[in-house]
Amino acid sequence: MMRAAPSQEEVRRDNLGTLLRHIHLRGPASRAALAEGMGLNRSTIMALTGDLTAAGVVREELPRGTGRPSLMVSPESTRVYVLAFDIGVDRLVAARVGLGGVILDRREAERPRDSFDPDALVGALAGFTRQLVRKAGRDAVCVGAGAAFSGTVRRADGTIRYGPDLGAKDVSLGDALSRRLALGLTVAIGNDANLGALAEHQRGVGVGCPDLIYLHGDVGVGGGIIVGGRLLEGADGYGGEVGHMVVNPSGRRCGCGSLGCLEAEVGEHALLERAGRGGAGRVGRDAVRAVVDAADRGDAAARDALHRTGEWLGLGVANLVNIFNPGMVIFGGTLRDIYPASAAQVRSRLATSTPAAPRERVRLRTAELGDDTTLVGAAELAFGEVLADPLQVLARLRTAVPDPSGTTA
Amino acid sequence: MMRAAPSQEEVRRDNLGTLLRHIHLRGPASRAALAEGMGLNRSTIMALTGDLTAAGVVREELPRGTGRPSLMVSPESTRVYVLAFDIGVDRLVAARVGLGGVILDRREAERPRDSFDPDALVGALAGFTRQLVRKAGRDAVCVGAGAAFSGTVRRADGTIRYGPDLGAKDVSLGDALSRRLALGLTVAIGNDANLGALAEHQRGVGVGCPDLIYLHGDVGVGGGIIVGGRLLEGADGYGGEVGHMVVNPSGRRCGCGSLGCLEAEVGEHALLERAGRGGAGRVGRDAVRAVVDAADRGDAAARDALHRTGEWLGLGVANLVNIFNPGMVIFGGTLRDIYPASAAQVRSRLATSTPAAPRERVRLRTAELGDDTTLVGAAELAFGEVLADPLQVLARLRTAVPDPSGTTA
Structure with missing residues (x-):
């Protein structure tokens, strides 16, 4: 309750996050539009977009064929991506989703009902993940992973507390997935409907x-x-x-x-x-x-x-x-x-x-968002960390890129 | 969504509000405790408490009988107050509530059921208000007024949309009360249970x-x-x-x-x-x-x-x-x-x-908070504006203090 107003360093981090989130959710924007929208002057915007460009999350370029002087800032969708999983009752989806929300690649399988085998589930998702990561470019970096699950999920640790085919036994699905993927990332888990609400609110009919x-x-x-x-x-x-x-x-x-x-x-x-x-x-x-x-x-x-x-x-x-x-x-x-x-x-x-x-x-x-509502929500969950503190997260990941083909086999 | 981080002026205003809210809700605190709690250095705290002291909303004094060097900051409860009204199904309460949440004075009456006469209601509350304001000190300033009503209240303008003895006709109770009290203040109206929730959250079992x-x-x-x-x-x-x-x-x-x-x-x-x-x-x-x-x-x-x-x-x-x-x-x-x-x-x-x-x-x-839960909630609603921007609100009110005995007769 007594939290004081933010420091200068926090202000810069929050402004970077706000700017990147805007580009991520609303698409390319001119420096001028960003300055006006955020109520900041153009030199501050230029410093922020410069930082983000150097980190490789956005690029700045002159719009083609127009006389407009303001550089457009666009998300580096193929270079910065997350892994999104949708674990439904009847199907399993895994996708590589680029910054800006574009689904770059996806794998899908039916899921048998009335049995819940965490090992098989994690194994299937790890297999999909290998295929997805292999197809990413050499300079691409995975900045997060998120999964939507059709059950009750404890926020503190991602434990599944209750699920339709699962009853009320606790399953540490997030931990198991994080270990098996071995991408140096924690897989965040959320209830599918909660993530669906976020997705429709951020990218769907509820904007x-x-x-x-x-x-x-x-x-x-x-x-x-x-x-x-x-x-x-x-x-x-x-x-x-x-x-x-x-x-x-x-x-x-x-x-x-x-x-x-x-x-x-x-x-x-x-x-x-x-x-x-x-x-x-x-x-x-x-x-x-x-x-x-x-x-x-x-x-x-x-x-x-x-x-x-x-x-x-x-x-x-x-x-x-x-x-x-x-x-x-x-x-x-x-x-x-x-x-x-x-x-x-x-x-x-x-x-x-x-x-x-x-x-x-x-x-x-x-x-x-149709059948992809909960998948898109999982992607947004995965993007949460990098949008909150872009430079810190990027710096950490770029210094420790693992080799997924070697460790998840 | 695109809101940038706050300016220096906003930071100062927010810090003043945060500090005053803390004193208001939690009682007197030392400068040292405020500095630690807000994560600000002591000279910044001193500047903030100095501003609030000059505006007459808090006072600073050495705690009696201790060797502690840090000045205690206390709310000026009798000098800065709000008017709180609780319009229940069976009773009507009006109170003068001082900064810090102390009920300084109150009036109460039974309310007849199965009839809703806005004029009589407003008249009764205006009568109570005259009595309450007359007893306030000469240097006291009323910084807000709030009412809890047992019905559905539109946020935009305080219109009552639905009430148990009222049916579904729209009543502009806030406007009528504001005009009749003629204190130069808008009477904010809220649903009684909503305000009760706020009160128990801020001062009751839900802290x-x-x-x-x-x-x-x-x-x-x-x-x-x-x-x-x-x-x-x-x-x-x-x-x-x-x-x-x-x-x-x-x-x-x-x-x-x-x-x-x-x-x-x-x-x-x-x-x-x-x-x-x-x-x-x-x-x-x-x-x-x-x-x-x-x-x-x-x-x-x-x-x-x-x-x-x-x-x-x-x-x-x-x-x-x-x-x-x-x-x-x-x-x-x-x-x-x-x-x-x-x-x-x-x-x-x-x-x-x-x-x-x-x-x-x-x-x-x-x-x-017992029978006073909704009344306390109305007081907190009334304090909202001054806590959001203490100096601006105080400055406005002190330059235009009306004479309630003359205008509400």
Whole structure:
């Protein structure tokens, strides 16, 4: 509480971070625009971009074919990258993501359900990583690694506390991954919906909206919440677990042991059962899409299942709108398909379950980054350290670049 | 997003505010302790305390009877004060609160239910204000005014959008109060539970807990939520309306028109009806206390009513713990009596309705500031401006001190 204003050295570091973050999130900008946007004079901007250019994270060049005198500052996207992993219930994605947010390369595999083998998981990601790193340029530097996981993650050490196919045993996935990759980097782990919220807030439909809720559907329903521009983490990093909000106390049994949790009423199992497709049939994203497609073709059972699911989704959204007064609610994962097919029910429930004030300006939207929302969030998590202190992180990494092909075999 | 690091002038203003806020919230401190706490050298601290002393907001003196060389810096509590109003469902409180948070003087009246007469309300508060201001010293300066209101308040202009005895008509209470008091000050209005959360966070049981939820019971249930040390306001300031979270979709009709809202299941009416005391009997805080007293004496109906109310309260708390992963949940207003009498039900529901991780470190507590929680919150709202920029606000007010006895008659 008593923190004094920052020192000159902190000011310089923060300005470097602010400038680099701007280039990273919004793309190339002229020195003049940066000076105006940051409220700094042009000589200060020139000193900052000079430092960043020397560190190899941005480049400055005259824009082609224009008479404009101001140098454009662009991110060195292929030279400065992170590794991003998305560990979903049904799939595994690994990507090399360059500064500026461009996905330079990616690998993807299906993931078997109903078993959780940390060794196999780490092994698969390490294999992907070797392929990705090998393709990077000789002068490229990996500045971070992040993973999105569909479960409850303790902020302090990245331990998985609870997951849909995992139950409630603690797994030190971040440590295991960091050791196995052996890139001299810690792999930061975050809850997939929390990272999805960050991604949509920074690069998706939620840009410019400081108060938003991201709902991510897969087997269950996860949530990530941005409050006043910052991710709601809670005391230990478990914040945003809206899937276990009870919306129907006499409802369906949830995997957590409780009755009528939002994810029990809105998750994949509930939808498939209501549509008469439970049991041994297809599961996952494709199965959910099949219900939506059937409803589009006029299948009454599918349509009814979506409408009933939409009622509960609407009740959950209404509760969250009352609690948070958000500017936007974003539907991602399977909810990207379910919401448009049940929007009337969701909106009707929202209109009747909450006083007017908190809902009158809320926008309901689907995730703009599509199937990559949580992957992009993992990349942003990985970029966090270098954006907070660019020069220090770059200096450390450039003096100790490991040889991944030798150590991760 | 692109905000640059602060200028020297902003640094000085922020340091003055930080120092004054510390003295205001934590009481007298030595220059040496301030220097260490703020990480500034002693000559910088001396310059800051000198400015604040010259402005008349703090005084510096040698501690009596000790050999300690460091001057103590204390708030000028009787010279610098705010007006705080608490507009509850059943009572009206006005107080003069000095810098440092000391309640210097107060007036209180009962408020009739089931009618909302803004003119009468403003008139009553203006009358109290005249009495309070008249008793202040000649050299005292009123630096702000704030009011806690048991309803939904729009942040932008302090308009009341929804209230228990008010329905959903818009009332510009802040404007009306500011005009009528004619102190040259804007009366800031906040939702009572939001301000209660701030008060308990800054001066009550929640000190040092950056993630907490305050639940305030009266006719309904209000909520105020602190996320990462900051009040959750939402897009328009309506955040924290947990009373309209639906916990029982086939439950009791709520005043908002919905079914089974937390406040419909946990509010005063539900408790009194369950205890067989609905209808024409006593209402309000005393009626709730009578149920708790009866249960203590062994009255089975009262005990059962409290236990059933505790079940729903526990379900609401469990939902909030899942969503926020708070370090603490604080029960205020009538819930200060209801929670201890139903703690077993609340805790049992919490244990079964949420996965272990988000609840394992949460503490359930009653409000430490007692019946004054929301009043103290209104005072802190009023102090906000002077703490953000002490010298500028003081300079403005000292050059234009109005004569309240002449203008508010």
